[in-house]
Amino acid sequence: MKHFFYLAVAGVGIFASCGNGNDTKATATTNDDVILHAWSWSFDTIAANMKDIAEAGYAYVQTSPANTCYIGENGGLALFSQPGDSVTGKWYYYYQPTDWKIGNYLLGDRNQFKAMMDSANKYNVKVIVDVLPNHTAIDHTAVLPALDEAVGGHDKLYHANGFTPIKDYNDRYQCTTGEMGGLPDVNTENPDFQHYYMTYVNDLLSLGVRGFRYDTAKHIGLPSDPLDSLAARNNFWDVATGREEVKGLRLAVPADSLFIYGEVLQDKNVKESEYAEYMDLTASAYGHALRTVLDKADFNADSLLNWHHPVDGKHLVTWVESHDTYANEHESAGLTDEQIRMGWVFLTARQNGTPLF
Template sequence: MKKLILGVMGVSMTCIPAVSKDRVTVDPDAVNSETILHAWSWNFPEMARSMKEIADAGFTMIQTSPVQQCYSPEGSGKKIFDDKVTEGNWYYYYQPTDWKIGNSILGSREQMKQMMDSAAKYSIKVIVDVLPNHTAFDIDAVSEDFYKAVGGRDRMFHSNGLAPMRDYNDRLQCTLWGSGGLPDVNTENPDFQKYYMQFVNDLIEMGVRGFRYDTAKHIGVHSDPVDTASCVKENDFWDVATGRKAVKGIRLAIPYDSLFVYGEVLQDKNVPEKEYADYFGQTASGYGWVLREALEKHSSKGLDLKSFHHQSAPEFLTTWVESHDTYANAHESAHLTDDQIRIGWVYLTARQNGTPLFFSRPAGSTRSNYYGDNILGARGNDEFKHPEVVAVNKFRTAMKGEKENVQISESGEVLLVNRGKKGAAMVNLSKSANFIDLPTDLPTGCYKDVVYGKEFKVKNGKIKGLLAPERSYIIVKK
């Protein structure tokens, strides 16, 4: 299960606009201002208790782990990752057994309601991770109510939905075969679509105002192969999910442009990014990879940190330094220190576009013990409220409407994000102190960083000052 899960897991602007919006053509005046805290594996009570701290930290949205009923084997325990059985219990909420609210990991429907009330109190939008693409590995664990609702087991899956995908770059296999070993649901079945949309509308009624679509690139668009063997006529799931069309009398409960929706469309060969862009924002996974490489090298020399490395316009991308996949699944980013993640977050969040997502690492985690206290459902560590994180979150809000001017030193070690004449964020990627001497749009004068009180001088259109190793500084013109 550990090795099979690698292909299973995988954000866009303040509010995703109507489906007719062109998400490929760049709008130079578009400026994003929101930030997402990914409360990975936090249960509902922990999220509810932490909502004030999340708001005080400057986050405007919180993303939950999947909330639907899920696989829960006997003896699965309360650990995030169980070494004895070499599999992670956190995988289970990515294995739906029914589209009803509540599971053994996050909590009950009533506990979710309490969390939603807390989010509303502090004006935090809630994004729910949804995964219509597949069911649990164990198809016998899927509820009979679910099977009955979709017309029985024969109609639950694509004709080759139980066959494991061999080639992720083959769009037929990618959209119609099992992903990461998980059975591929016939998402074009109108009975399934109706049942799923009833779940979505239930969440909307509870106050949810956003969705992250897990494994979105494994659900076909119109140019993809159609599973005629399953009596499918067209790949219309996304038309239904985004409110373009009703299914059996059920339609998205509120206007789509009032929701924040993005899909996990991990970048690879043959992925129709432009076609997906017609429906929702997408994950900038390639950009995250380049940013992590710069953090590892302690320099961006030879790397392009200005481009978002995506076919979609940057204002419709969700960005991250790391995701739950890169940390907990493939462990690709888990070796990076909290300091490295933090300075990467400052650079990412200070920028004009993308909607950045901050992944909450487990409490007590270290670079030799990725799961830390290893308690499933517990709150993550306190990095989400580190002063530098808080400062750049609030900087981002304050810079609404201000265009960016990104400057990078010749060594690639110093990054500067100017936001009009109102502010600037500086990052030193190096493990040594560095002197900044880069062009800025700030007016001449002396400025103090809002976190450490460090002084910087601007003269003749350049900002100068000493940067401590692996540290970031935020300036806001008063």
């Protein structure tokens, strides 16, 4: 992580001084890659800053979703809506797919994406793309005809339960087949959809992408989860990670050479260990604990000594805040810049975990 790592090591003493004073030496290998989350940066902006990203020591840069998306508010590009607007911000729309092709009005087209990838290759920075096969736009009539046709018709695009709002997020059937926040749930088990989606993934890989962040991953069923009536088997994750082919198509790059992680937000009935068989996971509970410590300026306000997670820290992505804790829940919006930076320093210096800045 170059000089950023050394800054972090120097800064971790701020936290360590609040501990019990017992020094222990780490004997295990530390995974020390760092991801820059270029949230809502256009492809052109990322490309223009790639040299600085590389020199700052980031191994990866993560883009916002690159897929075709719903055009909201007459194509406005402001990050957040103005007071009195009826929606929460323009950034929300690239999480509403209308097709799975590279390029959207918020971040840039396919040529701009390719130029960004060329810049990443020049400076030896790997690119992670935020992908979201779980749902489409709230206005599902905006889905493009090519997608409907590819999956066998509009009705085949969604789960039978896909327009039923989730009432209990700890009910695995509701969680993995139901409508989340108005977003209708895609039938990710439809082989025609899987083939169409994997064509998009392989196009990204062909341009040099070397990682994926799976948005709303816990809303896509595991083999052990209940089946939707339109699904023969819950095999999306086997297809997405290259364990299975679908209609002759397979993940173009071996999964073990990619950085793949899922947004599996922790709750009472989340199968973290089973998801971890396919990919790394987000350490959402650890982020909450860290924000508590920062907010109260007290190392003992919550435990930072364990990961609050059943999965080993080497397979967790850590953060002080995510775009959701900031823009959606506003849970982290009250932290000062100094508190946020101190938290990042702590995560960077802490053994294991891959910090997402």
